[in-house]
Amino acid sequence: MSSSTPLLEYTLHLADDVLILGHRNSEWTGHGPILEQDIALSNIALDLIGQARNFYQYAAGLAGNDSGESIYPAGGGGVVTEDTLAFLRDGWDFRNSLLTEQTNGDWAKTILRQFFFSAFQVDLYEQLAVGRDTTLAAIGAKAYKEALYHLRWSSEWVIRLGDGTDESHQRMKKALEELWKFTGELYIPAPYERWAAEAEIGPDLSQLRVRWKERVKEVFDEAGLTYPVTEWMQTGGKEGRHTEQLGYVLAEMQFLQRAYPGCEW
Amino acid sequence: MENKHDNTTVSVQEIRALLKEVNDPEVPVLSVLDLGIVRDIRIDGGTVEVIITPTYSGCPAMDMIRTEIKAVLELHGYKDARITTVLSPAWTTEWMSQEGKDKLRAYGIAPPTPLQQVCHTKLFHREEAIQCPHCHSYHTSLISEFGSTACKALYRCEDCKEPFDYFKCH
Numbered sequence: 216m217s218s219s220t221p222l223l224e225y226t227l228h229l230a231d232d233v234l235i236l237g238h239r240n241s242e243w244t245g246h247g248p249i250l251e252q253d254i255a256l257s258n259i260a261l262d263l264i265g266q267a268r269n270f271y272q273y274a275a276g277l278a279g280n281d282s283g284e285s286i287y288p289a290g291g292g293g294v295v296t297e298d299t300l301a302f303l304r305d306g307w308d309f310r311n312s313l314l315t316e317q318t319n320g321d322w323a324k325t326i327l328r329q330f331f332f333s334a335f336q337v338d339l340y341e342q343l344a345v346g347r348d349t350t351l352a353a354i355g356a357k358a359y360k361e362a363l364y365h366l367r368w369s370s371e372w373v374i375r376l377g378d379g380t381d382e383s384h385q386r387m388k389k390a391l392e393e394l395w396k397f398t399g400e401l402y403i404p405a406p407y408e409r410w411a412a413e414a415e416i417g418p419d420l421s422q423l424r425v426r427w428k429e430r431v432k433e434v435f436d437e438a439g440l441t442y443p444v445t446e447w448m449q450t451g452g453k454e455g456r457h458t459e460q461l462g463y464v465l466a467e468m469q470f471l472q473r474a475y476p477g478c479e480w
Numbered sequence: 481m482e483n484k485h486d487n488t489t490v491s492v493q494e495i496r497a498l499l500k501e502v503n504d505p506e507v508p509v510l511s512v513l514d515l516g517i518v519r520d521i522r523i524d525g526g527t528v529e530v531i532i533t534p535t536y537s538g539c540p541a542m543d544m545i546r547t548e549i550k551a552v553l554e555l556h557g558y559k560d561a562r563i564t565t566v567l568s569p570a571w572t573t574e575w576m577s578q579e580g581k582d583k584l585r586a587y588g589i590a591p592p593t594p595l596q597q598v599c600h601t602k603l604f605h606r607e608e609a610i611q612c613p614h615c616h617s618y619h620t621s622l623i624s625e626f627g628s629t630a631c632k633a634l635y636r637c638e639d640c641k642e643p644f645d646y647f648k649c650h
Binding site: 251252254255257258259261262263264265266268269349350352353354356357358359360361364367368 | 534536537538539540566567568569570571623624625626627628629630634650
């Protein structure tokens with residue numbers, strides 16, 4: 216039986232983050248406040264899920280290295296694929312940060328969640344792109360440009376809503392109260408992230424945190440929002456201890472493959 | 481040896497000519513060569529390998545493009561052609577051919593502007609002088625950063641009032 220390796224865990228974490236956030240964003244498809252922004256969020260979802268596929272394909276190759284049984288779920292023929300990793304793992308196997316699985320709430324909450332994540336993702340991917348793992352570097356370099364575009368779009372929306380009407384400001388404040396406690400986890404390294412930093416594959420998260428704070432403060436200043444002083448942060452997602460929200464995502468996302476194994480369009 | 485080399489050269493050109501007929505299903509006026517996603521053509525004995533790279537990570541047209549390249553090659557007798565996808569170096573609109581840009585404009589999509597002037601990610605920064613593909617005015621404004629596909633944004637011409645797609649600089 217092949218066991219997991221830190222590289223595989225790290226790759227799955229990178230994949231899970233963008234799959235879960237991508238899936239959350241895709242829930243807006245057909246429900247956006249106006250057509251153009253419905254399309255915007257659907258396109259962002261598409262980018263994120265595309266990034267997830269690249270990571271999962273790499274992870275599937277790593278998981279299937281062994282000739283024996285893998286600890287990861289396999290599909291027909293006993294092969295671990297990008298699809299089996301996405302559709303057949305259970306909640307406790309997912310390594311995404313808690314931020315990405317939180318409910319969409321209203322437009323303000325969705326925007327703020329995307330902004331927090333993009334502000335993290337651009338620096339993470341910029342560092343991955345110069346890391347020692349060539350596959351992760353290639354995925355990072357490609358997705359970096361996409362993340363930058365998402366960051367600009369979401370930053371502008373945070374400003375527009377924060378500095379907009381009384382109602383939009385209140386909604387942004389409420390979103391901030393709901394999401395803030397999930398932002399710290401992005402920078403508290405799980406064991407595989409510590410390993411990745413030591414192996415010079417991924418970044419040192421404590422250094423990234425400084426940059427994130429600058430990015431967020433800059434936008435909050437423009438938006439008339441106060442950078443929270445709260446120190447306590449909820450953690451656990453990156454090690455498989457999730458909020459109840461992940462279950463709802465998986466229930467919908469995995470339903471078809473669970474009910475009709477191996478089903479194809 | 482000399483002879484074999486010649487054959488190889490001819491074959492690569494032949495493959496290129498065939499790829500000219502494979503169009504992007506989302507932007508059907510562009511061939512995969514115009515788009516700049518064909519990175520290499522390799523011929524090893526009788527086997528053809530076409531190396532392609534996606535525009536955006538999540539571009540849903542990639543599977544279709546792979547299938548179409550394979551189909552066109554098969555139709556012309558290249559039975560076991562391999563289509564390999566690579567991510568690095570990451571695709572950029574700089575790789576789009578001039579011919580491709582001209583075709584886009586004629587089709588009603590504003591082509592990407594050159595990379596060195598744009599692709600700024602500063603807040604509220606907008607690419608300047610996106611030219612209307614219909615009346616050629618530069619008096620245009622952004623409607624949405626995202627359009628009908630991942631590679632496009634939506635603009636409006638303030639002179640002729642027509643909305644149009646802009647193939648984003650990337």
